[in-house]
Amino acid sequence: MSMDQLISKIVATKNPTVVGLDPKLDYVPNYIKEKIFEKYGNTLKAAGKALLKFNIGLIDELYDIVPAIKPQVAYYEMYGYEGLKALAKTIEYAKEKGLYVIIDGKRNDIGTTMDAYATAHLGLTDVNGEKISAFQGDCLTVNGYLGTDGISPLLKVCNEFDKSIFVLVKTSNPSSGELQDKLIEDHHVYEVMGEMCETWGQDSIGKYGYSSVGAVVGATYPEQLKELREKLPHTFFLVPGYGAQGGGANDVKYAFDQNGLGAIVNSSRGIMCAYKNGDFTEKEYSKAAKLEALRMREDITSVINEIKF
Template sequence: MIQQLINKIQKTEAPIVVGLDPMLDYIPEQIKEKAYKEKGETLAGAAEAIWQFNKGIVDATYDLIPAVKPQIAMYEQFGIEGLIAYKKTIEYCKEKGLVVIGDIKRGDIGSTSAAYAVGHLGKVTVGKNTYKGFDEDFATVNPYLGSDGVKPFIDVCKEEKKGLFILVKTSNPSSGEIQDKLVDGKPLYELIGEMVSEWGREHMGDSYSYIGAVVGATYPEMGKILRKLMPKTYILVPGYGAQGGKAEDLVDYFNKDGLGAIVSSSRGIIAAYKAKNYEKFGPEAYADASRQAVIDMREEINTALVKGGIK
């Protein structure tokens, strides 16, 4: 799956993943009105609105991008109905040929991580049959419990030819409270980066490992160090745009082959029609605004990569 992701990045010339993190506030009124008319102002109504909103954005952007990253929390907040919309979104994105990165940030003790891995990336056995629960292509994983909490995910990825992005340095303001603490003179995120790199060496695709890392766009100096520390690791880079990450900051997350990083943007793309730059599209054409935002983001990143000598 990592090679499939790389192929699609090369084909689209867009090292971009669109974060499908739909807040109800992002969804244009006409979509909410229609959904609530059909299903009421209920969890099912909210889930229908989310699904229709996502579908519009996917239809308008799937030819431009390699991958999407639905954030499961944004669905889970609507309970079962929300999770049905999450699953439906995954299925639809896969039909459209997109690679799906489930932003689930799960992680637990071994037997429990195995259950998460099976439910999101693998197959569960019931009697003589096997079933796929959510069936994302990649998942994000929290490493705080150590290797026995991560290994079950790696095992399932190996079997299913899928992949992971393990949290190394997250994009949020307080990520340093734990992740930056010095351990033997080195920040903890470097230690975790070394662990990820080591797991990656044992689980290689053609040119990159299918065990990737998450490093926030908001910490470019750390991204530069982590890039060197994890040469064969694909880096998922959240925090671009709305969270403050800029295109020129991203250059050091890439390798000299022009690969090695995929940049995530959520609000900046899915709620583009609400931003000054794209307000001319209006809520009816929200998906066209998203398409334009993807084109602009691709341009920004590629320009920065050319300037930075990467492309």
């Protein structure tokens, strides 16, 4: 019922970064794909198996240096239900390894339907009396356009199962300002959404001072990161946009509080595809990912106060 689980893992690894597992087939080394396509043909089943094998290799190298992974559901959905099977198996494996799992789905709907999404990703599904965890996530990204009754079902599940959510506030993409930067009276839409996060989280503040309701704020907008960090003291930030999207350590430093906490910074392609940028063979893809993850930890922690606690 707070962000404590995630923050404890950040403190333990001294690493406020998360690896985005958004594995397009293009990112998977050929030596993995060739064997699988030979056996299963050019099918969605083969694609799912290739993604899973790729992810397991990454998790094996990363699980003791990063606190969390963030699989982006779109890249699994693209391969149909076989892709979503790979997502479920990836999460299962990551949880066995002790990683915190943020499912990046940006789900949103009216209350009764949001119940179903909350159950799917964070709760337990009732199947004829049997309670089954469909996707086993610890955290889900969501979109707050529908207001409180699209969020309430998530708060209930967060409270019951000690889970958390991140609500889109100021996204990292170039056109995010078209709606998010518009002024409502004298507040930007992203501020209005940020204030809603503080309200939604007010009953779930944990030992580090942060609630179970976090916010997505992009590394590509450092001024807004700074502004929102000051205005939203109980809202933990998930910060995309570092690396491939153009954000650097000096951009994300404003997301952190005086204890070196307050945010977790994501990198996806930078880590998954690290082997393509350096002096690595394909078979060293997970080693390259580990080196990049270590470099990223160093890069981020060099610009923030030491993590206290």
